[in-house]
Amino acid sequence: MRSVVLILAVLFALPTDVGPHSQRAQAPAPAEVRVRDETVESSALGKTMKYRVLLPSGYGATLRRYPVLYLLHGLAGDYTDWTTRTNLADYTRPLGLIVVMPDGGNQWYTNADDGSARYEDWLAADLPADVVKKFRTINSRYGRSIAGLSMGGYGALRIGMKRPDVYAAMWAMAPCCLNQGSPNAERAAQLEAVKTPEQARNGDRGVLVGFASAAAWSPNPDNPPLFLDLPTKNGAVVPEVIARYGANSPLAMVSQYAPNLRKYKAMVVDVGKDDTLLASIRQFDARLKQLHVPHEFSVRDGDHGSHVVSQFETKILPFFSQHLSFEQPAR
Numbered sequence: 001m002r003s004v005v006l007i008l009a010v011l012f013a014l015p016t017d018v019g020p021h022s023q024r025a026q027a028p029a030p031a032e033v034r035v036r037d038e039t040v041e042s043s044a045l046g047k048t049m050k051y052r053v054l055l056p057s058g059y060g061a062t063l064r065r066y067p068v069l070y071l072l073h074g075l076a077g078d079y080t081d082w083t084t085r086t087n088l089a090d091y092t093r094p095l096g097l098i099v100v101m102p103d104g105g106n107q108w109y110t111n112a113d114d115g116s117a118r119y120e121d122w123l124a125a126d127l128p129a130d131v132v133k134k135f136r137t138i139n140s141r142y143g144r145s146i147a148g149l150s151m152g153g154y155g156a157l158r159i160g161m162k163r164p165d166v167y168a169a170m171w172a173m174a175p176c177c178l179n180q181g182s183p184n185a186e187r188a189a190q191l192e193a194v195k196t197p198e199q200a201r202n203g204d205r206g207v208l209v210g211f212a213s214a215a216a217w218s219p220n221p222d223n224p225p226l227f228l229d230l231p232t233k234n235g236a237v238v239p240e241v242i243a244r245y246g247a248n249s250p251l252a253m254v255s256q257y258a259p260n261l262r263k264y265k266a267m268v269v270d271v272g273k274d275d276t277l278l279a280s281i282r283q284f285d286a287r288l289k290q291l292h293v294p295h296e297f298s299v300r301d302g303d304h305g306s307h308v309v310s311q312f313e314t315k316i317l318p319f320f321s322q323h324l325s326f327e328q329p330a331r
Contacts, residue, residue, distance in 0.1 A: 032057065034093075035083060040130040044111075044121035051127060052079045053135065054092055054099040065136045065143075067324040068098045070123070070167075072109065072148030072155045075176070075205075075212060079103040091313040096326055098135060102127050106208075108177070108216040109155030110248060116219055124159050124166070142265075142325035147171040147316070149308055151212075153269075154178070157250045164263035169323040171268045171316055173308050174275055177213060178284045180231075180245040181252065188232040196225060217248045251284055258291040266323040267295040272307030 034055045042049045056066055073081040082088050082101050092099060107119040132139055146167045148156040153175030160170040191210045194200050200211045214228040218241045221227055231241045246252050254261070261267065269288070271281040278299070285297040300307040308316075 034089060038134060040126060042122045042126040044118040044126050049103055049122060050079050051100060051102040052083060054083060054089060056096045056098060057093050065138045065328045066096050066098045067138050067143040067326055068100055069320055070146045071099055071101050072104055072152030074150035074152050075106055075209060086309060086312060091317055095317060095321055097320065098137060100131055104155060106212040108151055109158060110216040112216060112219050113244060114219050114221065120159060124163060138325060138328050141166055142168045145169040145320050145324055149173040150176045150304065161257040161261055164260040168265045169320060170264060171319060174271045174277055174304055176277060178249060178280045179251040180249045181242060183231045189235065191230050192232060200226065218244050251287060254287055255291065258293055261293045268319065269295060270298040270300060272302035272304060273299050274303040
């Protein structure tokens with residue numbers, strides 16, 4: 001009798017959830033978190049900046065390091081654009097690639113002449129320093145790349161052409177504002193007619209581009225209420241301002257930085273055949289050829305944005321998979 005009681009006591013003391021069909025054994029694994037939003041105190045800008053990171057599938061289950069793509073948004077966009085307006089998360093799922101998408105404001109990824117906004121330094125220094133602290137990246141130029149659309153394409157060229165020691169591959173998608181040395185008379189008159197910040201904010205895209213460019217390339221704290229200088233005044237070109245615009249034009253900069261661009265493993269500049277920027281981007285392509293800078297130039301179906309959507313999965317991401325290193329170099 002005592003032995004029966006002991007057996008029953010042991011049986012009833014066993015956990016009820018140890019079987020293969022128990023509720024605990026079948027509890028679903030936590031969903032993989034691939035999108036992370038981060039913040040960092042930018043010394044270049046003197047404020048907290050945001051960026052979004054898209055991690056490769058399986059990142060949390062390994063200790064391996066991954067190459068990085070720095071992906072820049074266009075004018076009036078922000079750090080969420082690429083994941084909310086495209087299927088980037090799905091496209092990158094099978095790739096062992098970390099995608100970093102920073103907030104670039106509307107400052108053309110440029111350091112303002114007066115030092116008021118150093119967006120180039122934020123992108124080129126503060127951001128990657130924070131990324132390598134928080135994520136397992138391949139810390140050599142062969143594990144880093146840069147790309148962007150429109151204003152972001154401009155930023156990729158501007159930042160990339162100065163830093164071949166940082167990036168190995170570059171893709172400028174429909175880069176804007178490649179040649180700013182000759183203002184359009186009709187557009188210049190339209191900009192001069194704007195007298196308040198509210199009018200500037202509510203203007204068409206050309207007005208937004210015009211004032212964002214002036215804020216980045218010719219800020220003037222002594223010229224209220226817009227606190228910038230336009231490239232024309234009363235219809236006449238202002239040489240000093242035009243010179244500042246020209247100094248920030250990739251078409252003018254490329255001669256100086258051609259030796260740097262020749263160091264890239266791969267470089268692509270593209271545009272949609274219905275894009276209004278087609279002529280200026282063709283001009284930039286011709287200049288690259290004159291300077292013997294190896295690159296690919298492609299004109300694809302679509303306009304300023306649609307040509308990117310159609311090729312992101314089939315062209316752009318495979319390009320980076322081909323030209324980036326997926327192994328940490330030996331020390």
